[in-house]
Amino acid sequence: MIGLPMNVPAPGLPARVRIHEVGARDGLQNEKTAVPTEVKAEFVHRLAAAGLTTIEATSFVHPKWVPQLADAEQLFPLLADVDAALPVLVPNERGLDRALALGATRIAVFGSATETFASRNLNRTVAESLAMFEPVVARARQGGAHVRGYLSMCFGDPWEGAVPVHQVVSVAKALLDLGCDELSLGDTIGVATPGHVQALLSALNEAGVPTDRIGVHFHDTYGQALSNTLAALQHGVTTVDASAGGLGGCPYAKSATGNLATEDLVWMLDGLGIETGVDLAALTATSVWMAERLGRPSPSRTVRALSHKE
Amino acid sequence: MIGLPMNVPAPGLPARVRIHEVGARDGLQNEKTAVPTEVKAEFVHRLAAAGLTTIEATSFVHPKWVPQLADAEQLFPLLADVDAALPVLVPNERGLDRALALGATRIAVFGSATETFASRNLNRTVAESLAMFEPVVARARQGGAHVRGYLSMCFGDPWEGAVPVHQVVSVAKALLDLGCDELSLGDTIGVATPGHVQALLSALNEAGVPTDRIGVHFHDTYGQALSNTLAALQHGVTTVDASAGGLGGCPYAKSATGNLATEDLVWMLDGLGIETGVDLAALTATSVWMAERLGRPSPSRTVRALSHKE
Numbered sequence: 001m002i003g004l005p006m007n008v009p010a011p012g013l014p015a016r017v018r019i020h021e022v023g024a025r026d027g028l029q030n031e032k033t034a035v036p037t038e039v040k041a042e043f044v045h046r047l048a049a050a051g052l053t054t055i056e057a058t059s060f061v062h063p064k065w066v067p068q069l070a071d072a073e074q075l076f077p078l079l080a081d082v083d084a085a086l087p088v089l090v091p092n093e094r095g096l097d098r099a100l101a102l103g104a105t106r107i108a109v110f111g112s113a114t115e116t117f118a119s120r121n122l123n124r125t126v127a128e129s130l131a132m133f134e135p136v137v138a139r140a141r142q143g144g145a146h147v148r149g150y151l152s153m154c155f156g157d158p159w160e161g162a163v164p165v166h167q168v169v170s171v172a173k174a175l176l177d178l179g180c181d182e183l184s185l186g187d188t189i190g191v192a193t194p195g196h197v198q199a200l201l202s203a204l205n206e207a208g209v210p211t212d213r214i215g216v217h218f219h220d221t222y223g224q225a226l227s228n229t230l231a232a233l234q235h236g237v238t239t240v241d242a243s244a245g246g247l248g249g250c251p252y253a254k255s256a257t258g259n260l261a262t263e264d265l266v267w268m269l270d271g272l273g274i275e276t277g278v279d280l281a282a283l284t285a286t287s288v289w290m291a292e293r294l295g296r297p298s299p300s301r302t303v304r305a306l307s308h309k310e
Numbered sequence: 311m312i313g314l315p316m317n318v319p320a321p322g323l324p325a326r327v328r329i330h331e332v333g334a335r336d337g338l339q340n341e342k343t344a345v346p347t348e349v350k351a352e353f354v355h356r357l358a359a360a361g362l363t364t365i366e367a368t369s370f371v372h373p374k375w376v377p378q379l380a381d382a383e384q385l386f387p388l389l390a391d392v393d394a395a396l397p398v399l400v401p402n403e404r405g406l407d408r409a410l411a412l413g414a415t416r417i418a419v420f421g422s423a424t425e426t427f428a429s430r431n432l433n434r435t436v437a438e439s440l441a442m443f444e445p446v447v448a449r450a451r452q453g454g455a456h457v458r459g460y461l462s463m464c465f466g467d468p469w470e471g472a473v474p475v476h477q478v479v480s481v482a483k484a485l486l487d488l489g490c491d492e493l494s495l496g497d498t499i500g501v502a503t504p505g506h507v508q509a510l511l512s513a514l515n516e517a518g519v520p521t522d523r524i525g526v527h528f529h530d531t532y533g534q535a536l537s538n539t540l541a542a543l544q545h546g547v548t549t550v551d552a553s554a555g556g557l558g559g560c561p562y563a564k565s566a567t568g569n570l571a572t573e574d575l576v577w578m579l580d581g582l583g584i585e586t587g588v589d590l591a592a593l594t595a596t597s598v599w600m601a602e603r604l605g606r607p608s609p610s611r612t613v614r615a616l617s618h619k620e
Contacts, residue, residue: 193581271503
């Protein structure tokens, strides 16, 4: 059993990548099993101990919409001693108030590149959602908080099909104009391929968005997440979203719609000699532990391979 | 539901890739369920109808070692009308005799880059296995057959760990010197990462092996198969092995050791505008059909996503 990949760098790739760990928020909000607040707190502590430096902790959204994260007020104070940046998602000013009252210093807003998804997910047009974000971003920054702008459906949309690159660029620029410090480009339904990734990144650069303000967020629905990540790294991207153990996707579901598993990403980055600060064994142990809490195996192939008892 | 990826080419990639489909041989020989000969024959016919042009059909190995393929003599004549190249694996001269007697025109031998795997899989040293292949390759070529040389454990070996690149180059050259027309570089345990892939390909080129005689054969044990494939394409490789539906790997096993799924590969190649001749919908339908015969879902993420009923 080989526990670590061989370290063979490839030319033209970044020396270091920052992993934006989304398992505790994007992962758990899509899991059916209710997870106790204390387990979530231990999860975040374990992720930080495994070396993750940015761990999205929870979402201050109305419990009616995301009941899995209804305990944000109880959870966040339990993370005061975590040695990592702990961004939280806020949908609107009410969510921002709740997050700032608890001392959050990094927030994220969640936009859509398509009208259909904006309508279905935010119950607004894209323009209306940007108007809703405007005071959120402004007030967060006034308070000194760092703001991430998620942009979903950047490649394909289940209702609209292929999403034109210029449309994504337009919403991305609008989010940055509002004051977002960084963007996370989401392939929410996992349909992207490497040429599309590079075309979007190039178009953003041409529109004046520097690569160092862009993160990528790939889903593994069609098994494409890691090759798309490689394409993004080759373009110079150094912020990559991933979910510990592939949380949020179910290995037994006919349609596995989960995030890229952090362990699969770390295996590749370790192999390429790209620094992440993450201890793969500790991270895998954390995902195995969380899988036991959820009562089902991790969909991450690396977690399954490394935790396989001969 | 988007049934096909958007077509966005990336610079520097080949215009066309030949997929060497291994599901009927490498896939089925690793499946626990016994598959009737007629089902295998229908499988190969369906793969050809889906546009695959090279379909490894079976193995003329002693039934004691691979009972799943003990029906090679019965199967091969049922494929006479298949409009595709149908290579078969032969372990030795006895296997070659059986294959040639049935009219096989493409054969493959199966070598190892490491001594430990040669010993365990072939019960020989690497040198002894090459000596065993010598008359097989010579006689096959005398008879006008095309010969493929598989080389397993090209990146890591479960007993020896990392496999030095120069060691792989040495055995690869020896296989070509015996008369093999092409090589298939196998990452048998799925541990490779893109820099390692490119380093091995460059070393082979430097040793005089042209890229057009090299195929790649990646396993998805750690989720790395498709990003490694992308790295190989960027190096100019145009022959990629894959297994329809990811046959040979079990989605429920703790350690998923399967081949790259052909559908996941075709999704990426279609998205990159790289021609394969494969009809993804027909191929997916074939893998769904075979999964029903095997009584378990396909481990291919693309198959699961495309066959998901909303």
